[in-house]
Amino acid sequence: MTDVVVTGLGATTPLGGDVPTTWEAALAGRSGVRTLDNDWAEVYDIPVTFAGQLVVQPSEVLSRPETKRMDPSAQMAIVATREAWADAGSPDVDPERLGAVVSSGIGGVWTLLNGWDTMKEKGAKRILPLSVPMLMPNSPAAYVSLELTARAGAHAPVSACASGAEAIGAAYEMIQSGRADIVVAGGTEAAIHPLPISAFAAMQALSKRNDDPQGASRPYDTTRDGFVMGEGSGIVVLESAEHAAARGARVYGRVLGLGMTADAHHIAAPDPEGAGQTRAMRLALERAGVTAADIVHVNAHATSTPVGDMIEARGIRGVLGSDADGVLLSATKSMTGHLLGGAGALESVFTIKALQDRVAPPTINVTSPDPELEVDLVRDTPRALPADGQLAAINNSFGFGGHNVALVFGSA
């Protein structure tokens, strides 16, 4: 079986405009969540007035025509892709052996809703001809394919908040199955718009801590009351180990395994037993050929919802058993908010950086941990992972619809 390694990382997030600043802010335990600087509360009476918003707007780094041709979700993916590709050394690769798998949970929601606003105000004649290529959910994948001339395939698996992780899983399988030597993969989301905010709030999914935005995302805390919307993109460059070695590429880490399952329980609520989640983790470990004892770190899905966090935590304890005692658990959404379709990709970047630097990032805002939590949670300040030997870590991502994705990464 082809070994798959990670040779490039890119991101634009509520913590920074690239991976180094984002990772530094995460290790420092900073929150990227802020009160929205707009009139949505007055005009629409939206119940939630804060979110994890980008530090660097794509318009600050892309050309004016690029920002006009792409929905913000694709713009963010392109920003992260350029960083990741340069970080990988802009590899020389046959276009037919280069793939792009970039997902969004919601797609071009700004384009769609702005277009509808224009239509209501000015009529159909004012709808711009690029509307369809901007709003289609495969647009970020297609633009990444165009950007890099990636012709092995461009894909956009959609599974709500698991989309970014599923994209990385699909990229891993593209290389393993021999379809590509390099695949640029990840997720992106630009849904901080009053409609999605109100829709998630209507599900009672969002924290309503309007008076304390930075303290609102508090996974595993007893007072957690929902997730915090975030935006941004995370992108990884995956490569066959052979191809990376042949060009002398710097290797961040390895993709060791993938487990994907579906709950078939409820359209939005997680299975209270977490059976699909634990099965995803078990399948990922099995495919990785590692045991629970090899796992030193878990970047949890942990969105800060009252029900979801503990289902996952019990699952981690169940899968890892007594070996969970040696695991450092991090919930980085406490700092970034929840990037929806971008989350699994950004958290894969965090997991890979954690293995590379041998440090687990902190979880902030946990002042009274849920008494049922039986995994060692990294709180407030980063903690060291074992200094020696090969390390492995799990990144979990779950999405509305019952989608469960567990990725196992290994140190270089």
Next chain:
Amino acid sequence: MADTNEVLAGLAEIVAEETGLDAGDVTLEKSFTDDLDIDSLSMMTIVTLAEEKFDVRIPDEEVKNLTTVGDAVKFIEGAQN
């Protein structure tokens, strides 16, 4: 009513926004496709934005006749009068 220079300046601004070209390069004799490298979707975007800016109607069947920037300026001027 805008004169030729005003229409050209307004159109050049739209083309510059859409393509990233310098507005100064958008001159009357330039061909949209051959000189400015504007594809059909971008052309339709420019038409849509020009209709709004100059408050004119540019029928879809007319767009294929607008080969140069000068053709478009002339059409817009005529439509305004």
